Amino acid sequence: MKTIKQINEKIKNGDAVIVTAEEMISIVEEEGAEKASEIVDVVTTGTFGAMCSSGVFLNFGHSDPPIKMMKTYLNGVEAYSGVAAVDAYLGATQANSDDDISIDYGGAHVIEDLVAGKEIELEAEGYTTDCYPRKRVSTIITIDDLNQAMLFNPRNCYQSYNSATNSRDEKLYTYMGKLLPEFGNLNYSGAGQLNPMQNDFNTTTKTYNTFGVGTKIFAGGAQGYIAGEGTQHSPASGFGTLAIQGNLKEMDTKFIRGATIPKYGSTLFMGIGIPIPVLNSEIAQTCAIRDEDIKVPILDYGIQRRDKPTLGVTNYKDLRTGKLSMELDINGEKVDKCIRTTSVSSYKTSREIAGELKDWIVNKEFFLTERVAELNTCAPKSMKADAKLVRDIIKRPPIVAKATISVPEASKILIEKNINHLPIVDENNCIMGIITSWDIAKAMAQSKTTISDIMTKYVVWASPDEPIEMVAKKMSANNISGLPIVDNNKKVLGVISAEDISKLIGHYI
Amino acid sequence: MKKRIFYWISGRNVKKPVVSDIIKTYDVDVTILKAKMEPSEGFLTLELNGNEDSLVNSVEYLKEYGEVEDISQPIQKKEEKCIDCGACIVHCPVGAIKFEEDFSVTFDIDECIGCKTCAKICPTKAIIVYDL
Numbered sequence: 001m002k003t004i005k006q007i008n009e010k011i012k013n014g015d016a017v018i019v020t021a022e023e024m025i026s027i028v029e030e031e032g033a034e035k036a037s038e039i040v041d042v043v044t045t046g047t048f049g050a051m052c053s054s055g056v057f058l059n060f061g062h063s064d065p066p067i068k069m070m071k072t073y074l075n076g077v078e079a080y081s082g083v084a085a086v087d088a089y090l091g092a093t094q095a096n097s098d099d100d101i102s103i104d105y106g107g108a109h110v111i112e113d114l115v116a117g118k119e120i121e122l123e124a125e126g127y128t129t130d131c132y133p134r135k136r137v138s139t140i141i142t143i144d145d146l147n148q149a150m151l152f153n154p155r156n157c158y159q160s161y162n163s164a165t166n167s168r169d170e171k172l173y174t175y176m177g178k179l180l181p182e183f184g185n186l187n188y189s190g191a192g193q194l195n196p197m198q199n200d201f202n203t204t205t206k207t208y209n210t211f212g213v214g215t216k217i218f219a220g221g222a223q224g225y226i227a228g229e230g231t232q233h234s235p236a237s238g239f240g241t242l243a244i245q246g247n248l249k250e251m252d253t254k255f256i257r258g259a260t261i262p263k264y265g266s267t268l269f270m271g272i273g274i275p276i277p278v279l280n281s282e283i284a285q286t287c288a289i290r291d292e293d294i295k296v297p298i299l300d301y302g303i304q305r306r307d308k309p310t311l312g313v314t315n316y317k318d319l320r321t322g323k324l325s326m327e328l329d330i331n332g333e334k335v336d337k338c339i340r341t342t343s344v345s346s347y348k349t350s351r352e353i354a355g356e357l358k359d360w361i362v363n364k365e366f367f368l369t370e371r372v373a374e375l376n377t378c379a380p381k382s383m384k385a386d387a388k389l390v391r392d393i394i395k396r397p398p399i400v401a402k403a404t405i406s407v408p409e410a411s412k413i414l415i416e417k418n419i420n421h422l423p424i425v426d427e428n429n430c431i432m433g434i435i436t437s438w439d440i441a442k443a444m445a446q447s448k449t450t451i452s453d454i455m456t457k458y459v460v461w462a463s464p465d466e467p468i469e470m471v472a473k474k475m476s477a478n479n480i481s482g483l484p485i486v487d488n489n490k491k492v493l494g495v496i497s498a499e500d501i502s503k504l505i506g507h508y509i
Numbered sequence: 510m511k512k513r514i515f516y517w518i519s520g521r522n523v524k525k526p527v528v529s530d531i532i533k534t535y536d537v538d539v540t541i542l543k544a545k546m547e548p549s550e551g552f553l554t555l556e557l558n559g560n561e562d563s564l565v566n567s568v569e570y571l572k573e574y575g576e577v578e579d580i581s582q583p584i585q586k587k588e589e590k591c592i593d594c595g596a597c598i599v600h601c602p603v604g605a606i607k608f609e610e611d612f613s614v615t616f617d618i619d620e621c622i623g624c625k626t627c628a629k630i631c632p633t634k635a636i637i638v639y640d641l
Contacts, residue, residue, distance in 0.1 A: 048592070050632070177596050178630055185599040257592055259632035269592055269632075322598070322608070340599045344632075348593040348612040 002279050007041045008367045016041040018275075018361045020354040021194050021287055028288035037284035042361055042368065045196035046218070046273040046353030049189050049345030050259060052175065053155035053231065054268040055091040056111055056248050059147040060122065062086055067134035069124040073097060074110045081124065085132060089152075092258075092268035106266025109258035111151075114143045115220075115251050149248035151220065151256075155230035157272050159197030159240040160294070163188035163319065165311065165339060167302035167330075173263035174301050177344045186298065186324055186341045191350035192291040192316030196274035197240050199287045206236045209283050210276050212371030218273030218357045219244050221252030223366060226274075229375040236379060238295075244272065255353065261344075271349060273357040277368050291316035298326070304470055306382060320347070332488065388504065390471060390485055391464035394494040398485075400425045403432060403451045410451060411440045421482035423492045424455050430490040433457045436482070461486045462496055472501050512557045512564050513542070513622070518575035520549035527574050528555070531567040535559065542622040554580070554622060583623030583639055586616055590635035597627035597636070 010016035017040050019027065024043045028036045058079065060069070063086075072081040072088045076096045079088035094107035113120060124137045143149055165186045166172045166179035173179075176187045192198070196217075200208045211217075215226040224246025233241045248256075255271030278284050292315050299308040312326050319341045328335050360366035400423045401413060413422055414437050424433040433455030443454045462471045462483045471483060475498055482497040518527065523546065531537055537559035545552045557564055571577050593614045598606050605620035606627060628636040 049594075178600065180599070187596070187599075257633060259592075260634070261632055262630055267632075269594075342597075342599040343595040346592045346594045346612070351612070 002037075002041070002277070004277050004279070004368050004370050007277050010041055011361055011364060011367055014364070016361065018042040018044060018358045020351070020358055021045045021199050021276075021289075022351070022354070024284070024287045025193065025290055028284055033281040033285035033288070036288070037278050037281040040278045040284065042358075043199060043276045043278060043287040044273060044354045044357040044361070045191075045199045045276065046194050046271070046350040046355075046357065047157060047191040047196060047345070048255065048269060048271045048349035048353060049191070050175070050261065050267040051153060051156045051270040052093050052265075052267045054111075054151070054153040054270055055089055055107065056114070057083070057148065057150040057152055058088050058090060060086040060088070060141070061145070061147050063134060063137050063139075065134045066132045067124060067137050068126040068129060068132035069137075070126045072122070072124040074120050074122055075105065075113070076101065076121075077105070077107050077110050079107075085126075093265050095265065103260050103265045106258070106260070108266045108268040109260075111248070111268060112253055112256065112258035114149060115248060115256055116253050117142055117144070143249055146249075151224065151244070151246045151248045151251070152227070153230075153244050153270065155232060155241045156244050156270055157195075157197055157230070157242040157274075158190065159195065159201060159235070160238045160296070161188070161190050162297045162299045162308075163314065163341070164299055164301045167300045172301055173261075175261055175264050175267075176301065177342075178262055179301055183328060183337055183339050186319070186339045187344050188296060188316075188319045188341060189343065189345040190296075190316070191345065191347060192294050192320075193289055194347070194350045194354055195294075196272060196276075197242070198289050198294055200274070200276050200283075201235070201238070201240065202282075202286065207377065208235070208240070208375060209286060210279065210371070211274055212374045214369060214372035215274065216366070216369040217244065217246075217275075218255075218271070218353055218360070218366075219246035219251070220248070220256035220271055221254060221356075222246050222248075222250035223360075225369075226371075226375075229378060232380040233375065233378045234380050235375070235377055240375070242272075242375075255349070269346070271353045273353040275357060275361065275366070275368055291320065292318075305387075305465075305467065319343070388468045389464065390462050390466050390468060390496055393468065393496065393500055393504065394464060394485055395500075396494060398423070398429075398492050398494045400429065400492050401435075401451075402426075403455070405451055407440060407443050407449055407451065407454065410435055411437075414440065419495070419497075421484070421495045421497060423459075423484040423495060424451060425492055428489075429492055431459055431461060431484055431486050431492050434459050434482075434484055459484060463487070464493060468496075468501055468504060471496055475501075510559070510561060510564065512568075513580040514555050514557065514568065514571075515578045515580060516553040516555055516571055516575055518551040518553070522574040523549075523551045525574055527571055528553075531557075531570055534570070535563040535566045537563045537567045543624065551575075556622075580623060582618055583621050584616065584618070584625075584628065585637045585639070586614075587635045587637060590633050591631075592633055592635070594632065596632060597630050600626045600630050602626065 068085045069081040072079045079090035081088040092108040164176035227243040230241030230243045257269040298312045422435045485494045540556040543554035605617045
């Protein structure tokens with residue numbers, strides 16, 4: 001049993017043995033945990049991935065005459081300045097106020113440019129008071145002009161993360177990257193066996209062995225600290241997170257990088273490394289966690305709900321091979337499918353971080369700290385907000401017709417039932433196409449007489465479990481005013497129209 | 510041997526079956542990597558496979574009906590911008606991007622067909638496309 005104080009003494013004397021979490025695996029395998037805990041003093045970890053919940057507190061110093069900043073923009077990206085007169089918080093995901101730039105240059109990019117020492121345009125507007133008579137300020141600053149640039153990231157360093165695939169027949173742009181249709185790819189994120197939280201997690205107590213509030217860490221290339229558990233921290237389910245802080249002025253663009261996830265938003269790639277003091281054999285054993293030991297649930301991001309269906313479970317070792325074979329349930333049929341996998345975080349940079357932190361300790365530039373308190377155990381709650389689903393506003397029974405009816409018959413149904421959309425079905429009531437009043441008008445103009453000539457065969461439909469927000473999005477994306485609602489067997493259950501949705505919105509307002 | 514070219518076919522020749530002509534006349538295998546037809550011109554990205562003579566003759570023939578340009582390097586990775594995440598890998602239609610042993614992301618420029626998909630997906634905009 002060692003203490004952190006003893007380890008720091010060894011570091012000071014140049015006697016400490018520091019290894020990365022990758023190196024620790026083979027040491028524990030060869031020597032056993034007991035022996036490994038005697039040999040090794042510190043295990044270094046690292047992770048480098050997109051961490052949306054990141055940002056910086058900036059203090060601009062006072063202008064003359066002074067201003068109370070209320071609306072503050074840095075290179076066109078708004079920072080929240082309802083903090084104090086010249087303090088602002090710039091969030092990584094904040095989009096540009098210029099629609100044409102929007103997510104291509106957001107908060108994360110400003111943060112990277114600050115770290116790079118680039119010039120930033122500051123524009124601010126305030127309301128005048130006796131203390132702060134100035135209304136507007138417009139100037140150019142660099143990070144050196146700021147009193148403080150304090151990185152404070154409320155949720156970083158996820159212990160585990162899901163991998164993402166897409167069951168839909170259209171591509172999706174998610175925070176896990178672009179997901180190709182029909183399970184075209186599986187994207188994952190995370191450093192696996194190098195992940196700091198995984199290496200310190202005690203699976204029995206569901207707490208962390210060594211780190212907590214006040215633990216000194218590697219943050220974006222500088223020395224920072226764990227401020228506490230992160231938001232949505234959920235250690236019991238293996239989804240622990242950290243709130244971290246550090247001095248942006250000391251960071252390095254190699255380890256803190258602005259990025260844009262296509263058609264999703266801007267985000268900050270954050271490099272975090274945490275040293276784990278090997279105080280006993282239990283800690284040594286935990287630090288030997290391997291990629292294959294870390295479970296990664298496979299989620300279907302095609303279901304755009306809070307709780308996405310889990311299609312299976314894999315692990316980082318299999319994910320890193322670049323492909324994964326799995327059995328999928330496609331329309332009630334079991335299908336074996338080989339899905340290409342790819343990472344959306346950088347394992348290479350994670351390794352560099354663990355290595356850099358190791359070098360710092362070896363060079364006596366970094367000493368370990370005792371935690372001030374353990375991380376709180378929390379369980380995240382969901383937001384109380386009613387989901388209005390298609391099934392809630394579905395009208396029964398469905399009004400449908402067979403393809404054998406004539407155009408005048410179809411037009412009669414539309415008029416009599418006072419509807420605009422008529423799904424055309426086969427003998428099992430499964431969708432074949434759809435006719436709208438516009439199709440009928442076109443048929444009259446073009447003298448077409450059969451339903452199959454005029455119906456839309458590529459039908460966009462909705463399922464009863466879809467939220468109406470999704471239906472509204474589908475209608476606007478496809479420029480249509482109604483969708484048939486179908487069950488898993490493509491049987492038509494009803495129709496949802498733009499009018500149905502606008503009625504709801506009217507009701508809510 | 511293999512040769513990749515960009516090919517414009519001018520407006521008055523768009524109906525001329527130049528691609529099948531070179532296949533028949535010069536015994537060259539053709540892969541159409543990209544084809545875009547507009548009212549007054551056509552644009553193709555072609556991969557020609559054959560012996561040296563057949564490639565030279567094919568290109569000479571194509572030049573009679575439009576313009577040919579060699580694809581030297583359609584894309585380039587900006588090393589200082591790339592963070593080696595790998596988000597681009599699955600989106601390359603020809604498998605020209607991969608992880609090396611050390612998890613750095615590398616491009617096989619010879620395989621690249623200049624489709625730009627990787628450039629669109631890259632979170633740090635680390636890929637430059639030389640579009641013509």
